Amino acid sequence: MRTLAEHRAAALALGAPLPTEEVGLDDALGRVLAQDVRTADALPRWANSAMDGYAVHQADLVGASAEHPVTLWVVADLPAGTSADPRIDRGTAARIMTGAPVPSGADAIVPVEHTDGGTISVTVRVEPAPGAHVRGAGEDAAAGDLVVPAGTLLGPAHVSACASVGQARLVVHRRPRVAVVSTGDELVAPGEPLARGQLPDSNSWLLAAAVREAGADAVRIGPVGDDPADLRALLDALDAGTYPQAGPVDAIITSGGVSVGAYDVVKAALLDEPDVAFVPVAVQPGKPQGLGRLVHGTPVFALPGNPVSSFVSFELFVRPALRRLQGATEVERPTVVATVDDAWRTPPGRTQIMPVRVVAPADDLGLDTAVDPATNPRPTVRRATPGGSGSHLVARLALADGLAVVPVDVTAVERGDLLTVLRLR
Template sequence: MRPLDEHRAAALALAHPLTPVEVGLDDAWGTVLADDVRTDGPLPRWDNSAMDGYAVRSADVATASADAPVVLRVVADLPAGSSSAPLLAAGTAARIMTGAPVPPGADAIVPVEVTDAGTTTVEIRAAAPVGAHVRRAGEDAVAGDLVVAAGTLLGAAHVSALASVSAATVRVHRRPRVAVVSTGDELVTPGSPLERGQIPDSNSWLLAAAVRDAGGTPVRIGPVGDDPAALRALLGDLDGTVDAIVTSGGVSVGAYDVVKAALRDDPGVEFVPVAVQPGKPQGLGRLPGGTPVFALPGNPVSSFASFEMFVRPALLRMRGLADVERPTVVAPAGEQWRTPPGRAQLMPVRWVRATGDAADPAARLDADAAAGPAARPAAGAVVVRATAGGSGSHLVTRLALAEGLAVIPADVDEVLVGDLLTVLKVTP
């Protein structure tokens, strides 16, 4: 069997950052910047007021106080956005709003709270040293400063920074379009009447949502029946029209394993057993047109865990991200369970309070289920299996309880209470 890390490396080797495209700022959020963005001038562009008040010459108000105010003649009114630049002579002031350019001759701002305005004059009741409440040009950045670096995942603050330097468009790596194909004659669309032997197609919805969560654009196709020729034709039509294809089901050793039958003669695709539980049967490679294909097992927990391990990192790399790993935490186990010999285990887990009844994790699990995830403590918590069935690959409804995925190394035969586990954080 192929080790888990080796198969992850093979999956990542299929992925490369997608060709950059030019997008407007409306479409930039959530994408990865392809080029450095630098300032073409100082920020702020000019000295401007940090307060609503009066622009003054500091020398004129050096002696001002509440008991001995200074009276200045008001010669201008400067709202934010004003292009007016009146020269302030000695003994004059300009009423100014926050953000408005400081007029020539002024070197300080007196806040409106320490003034008393007349019709054409203003009474200043406090001194203002040079530079008081003035935002200097270039205080934020000077020409040529790096604003946002290539490889940055653009959030709201980044988009704001790009707008502040007038970057109306930017080059970003586009989101990968990923075809999601679920296979199996037993699958029917959710909401359809079920006949004996049929089940709702949950995998295509699971994987499409996982693609979207990874920053891709899913193209959900399914369910597709167990006809190798039809599936081969479908994959041929998709090859070259999407950036990746993810299939679920039909990769094991059964008589109706349609994905394996459809692609077994394709030299660019391999099917291998991986030393992991769940998710032992896996397939991956490139179709003749160069499109990466990830063939995942069909049991829902297997599909979920396999996507997390092998597909999600590849999609993040396609988006241009250097860090493709989920955030992890190290947490103690709150209960004991066996692990499969010689295989890594991917155990869906959830957080619970570490209470004195460690001998009864099921009772503790029930108590925390009632409290809800928001009630779990930030410290002093342990992880337990998301469901008593553990990593059973068919337990799709119980998968909704999982808040993390504990990765148990292949050389561990049993998890004991208190063992420190590495947990992938798969929920916000």
């Protein structure tokens, strides 16, 4: 039996970063940068004012106070965006707005609220420190500095940093296109009438949405029946890029048909594929797994069909590989350590992945009071599926905020234990 870590490594190895393309900043959110973005200039480019006020010679204001104000001539008015660089002689000042370049000679900014706000002369009631309220050139970054490294999944602040260095277009990895195929003669499309023994396909929707949430495009196919020759033809066409609904795809995910049963269609369809292996993995749920490459090289992830198993398998094995296909350096979900307010037994020799919901504390911003270490400020979790990992519990899975990891050597989780939780939201 493979360990969870071994199978995760094998799955991740299927995710070689896709080719790159150029996008504008408006299309960059959620893409993965393929080339380092550096700044050609120091940031800020010019020393500029952090306040609305007056640019002064600090030496003119030594000893200035409300009782002993100092008056300076106002020789210039510098709005943001001005390219003026008036000479500020001793005894003079320039009115200056936030962001405007500090004029030559001036070495401090006095905020307007410490003055009389004059436009011909200004009376100053404080002694500024040398350099006060001046944003120095290069304080944010030096010329040539790395601003956003290749491999970064671009969030708003990254897009903004690229804009601020003047980079209007970015080189990113292509979005993966992923075919999702759910299998099973018992499955019908949601909303269709159900005979005894039938149920609506939910896995293809689950996995397609999970693919999209992971930053890839999903093509949902099926549900398809339990005929291995039919399925094989479909997978071959997907691998060759000739399946009409899908075109070329970068990965295929199937659900169902990987176990030891007599009708395990995915296993049967891929039995003679030299680079696809069906292996038991020491994890619960999600023990039966298929993984490999089809003959044209398309990675295939053959997941078990129980909804919770499918979902857990996607999170453990497929999501990191899809992130790697996108070129991301960081491929894992964020985790948090949580306290368990629940107790259950877990199978020996297998890592258990338990859908959990956070029951306390409600997220709040701690706006008004400091965090009290005595109050155990960790999230508290309980099982989302009270009956156990319950791999068929598709309705209850919707309650889960995270997936708790119970290590392989643990056989019972007790109230008060700490578990690592992958955060899903």
